[in-house]
Amino acid sequence: MDGGFGGGGFGDYNTSNGGGFMTGEGGGFSSQSPADAGIKRISTVTPVCVKQVKDAQRGDDTSFIVNGVAVDKVALVAVIRNVQQKATRISYNVEDHTGLIDVMQYLSGGDDEEEPQVPEEVAQNREGRYVRIVASIRAGEDDSKRLNAFLITPIDDHNELTYHFLNVVYANLVSSHGILGERKLGLQAGQPRGSQPSQAGMAGQGMGTATNGATAFNNTPMDTGLPRNLQAVLNVIQTEGSASETGVGMSTILDRLRPQGFNEPQIRSAVEELLNEGQVYSTVDDDHFKSTDD
Template sequence: MYGGESATQFAGATGYMGEPDASGMKPRASGGNQPNTMTPVTVKMIKGALDARASPDDEIKVNGMAIMNITLVGKVVDVQTKGSQVVYRLDDSTGQTDVKVWLDSDGPVEEIPRGAYVRVYGTPKAVGADQVIAAHTTESIRVITDFNEITYHLLEVIYASGYAAKVKSGGGATGVAPQSVYSAVQAAPNVAADGDMNGSLCDRVLFIVKNNPNGDTGISVLEVVEKLGGQFTDAAVRQELESLSNDGAVYTTVDEDHYQAV
């Protein structure tokens, strides 16, 4: 549903997507370490994730991935100041949650009025039946003035969720997370295993380079052109390979005419 190429750029640019890193670095160890990522969510998703835990010590999993930090966008429907903290009741159209903001010692922070849309960065917490979002700092809740941010956030929620599903389907079968987002894209069901005659030129070129039989020498541009059945010019294929090279998905080997997949 989303193009592999743009997906990669997006994941790399925002750092939201967690485990596989667009730069080709090894994914963070799953398990013991808390994932140090920022996941865009809805209240419904967080509530579901908190409820799904067998014990409060379990990690919180959204889209099948353990999460730590979340961001959400919602409307303030209630505000209460309790000593050193302000509790905002937020409605994001999927549900409501309290967001706790601990105040700095140096003076009061101006309260955000009811009815305002805000962006929140925080960590989900559950103490007994009490499930809240703890804002990271007093600056982690901010009033939205451009309402396109609501659209943007919710599209990002959908995107991140779809991306996570792809990563899961790519790495889940063997229990090993894919080493790069490109392998995730390749393993995803929407890229056909037979060289993908309907895919974009980029996907097809990458598929051919990945499946070349020449070992370390890589595959020549000419061979890629031939494998594409002469549908594309040498120049077009070369340009695509350079673009993939710039993205870090392929690299040149013995000369500028031979490419190998990462």
């Protein structure tokens, strides 16, 4: 039995038609270099399946082209088939029934020769467990693809498996028809989706369960798609945290945002949601954060 979901979960999902990226709210597509003229770029987290990652082509910089769009970060839902632990990193081999791929998650400190000291939350990611992964795509010299994970979280609700693949398919529809097609479906950028799949859920599966229509990913400070408290916290982490390897401390975030009318519970709740979304990550301790865009 895989992760308590009866050994299946994905069924015979067909990836022949591809898909797997979303337009960001408030203008998720950004400009491209002359070398990639005609290639759109996505700065949000892109829902994908393993096959799409393995078929991705190199972009002009660190990005990869998925179905004609340059993506920086991707979200994947898969079951762990193998785990190899060292002090500074954990290597996973994961499968989503469209293929197998290696995922690398780096840990803070340590030496490869030392006995692994794995954080408790990371230790939950064991073989046979379904997980949600937010990561960047990397390629070896032979062009084989792997993922460098920012966030790996266990999945306890099997509905999230179906939800993720619906997001991948839906993303393909949006990519095919563009913003106009999205608006024809009544999904105006920046508006709540109600019961329809949100770009937030599609963007990373990192915002709770499939029934949770949270906010959209967009890592640009000028984006207005996020709720005001999340956008304010993200802006501080991006601007203050980029200058230091340890990122920005919670005390600094509080100092910057209290004058703007935010109280401490609102700020801490926003940080927690951004962590769950995979937009930020903790560094030296639980009170220092950096943006995954850095």
